[in-house]
Amino acid sequence: VELVESGGGSVETGKSLKLSCAISAFAARHYCIGWFRQAPGNLREGVATIDGNGETSYADSVKDRFTISQDKATMTLYLQMNGLKPEDSANYHCAAEQFLAPLPCPHYYRFSYWGPGTEVTVSS
Numbered sequence: 001v002e003l004v005e006s007g008g009g010s011v012e013t014g015k016s017l018k019l020s021c022a023i024s025a026f027a028a029r030h031y032c033i034g035w036f037r038q039a040p041g042n043l044r045e046g047v048a049t050i051d052g053n054g055e056t057s058y059a060d061s062v063k064d065r066f067t068i069s070q071d072k073a074t075m076t077l078y079l080q081m082n083g084l085k086p087e088d089s090a091n092y093h094c095a096a097e098q099f100l101a102p103l104p105c106p107h108y109y110r111f112s113y114w115g116p117g118t119e120v121t122v123s124s
Contacts, residue, residue: 001026001113003094008118015084019118021077021094028052028098032105033070035079036114037090046108047092048079057107062088084122091117 007019023033034049034057048058048068056068067080077094095111 001096003096003113003115005092005094005115005118008092008120010121010123011084013085013122013124016082017084017120019079019081019092021115023075023077023096026075026096026098030099030102031097032109033077033094033096034068034107034109035092035094037092039090049105049107049109051105055105057105059107086122086124089120089122091119093117
């Protein structure tokens with residue numbers, strides 16, 4: 001499984017960014033894909049996930065501001081981030097897991113595969 005993120009950058013508080021993740025060598029009927037972030041000196045934080053049925057899960061800290069979506073045809077994952085805050089600054093990684101059967105896909109899932117990340121910096 002290969003994952004490559006893009007779309008990060010530096011923005012001011014309140015602005016928006018849309019992250020993308022191209023997922024390849026990944027073909028499963030049942031899966032969980034999502035985003036986690038990690039800031040220097042902080043623990044990894046699950047942000048949002050979506051499964052093969054389109055069911056989503058969000059961390060409380062981003063609920064109502066971030067939206068996760070997927071394009072199954074191109075196997076691309078997105079994260080629309082609105083109302084960005086300085087505390088959202090981190091390296092954002094997209095991640096994936098394949099299942100043999102439908103399994104829960106919570107926002108805090110510990111994935112087996114993830115990409116190198118894209119940096120998001122929000123200034124006050």
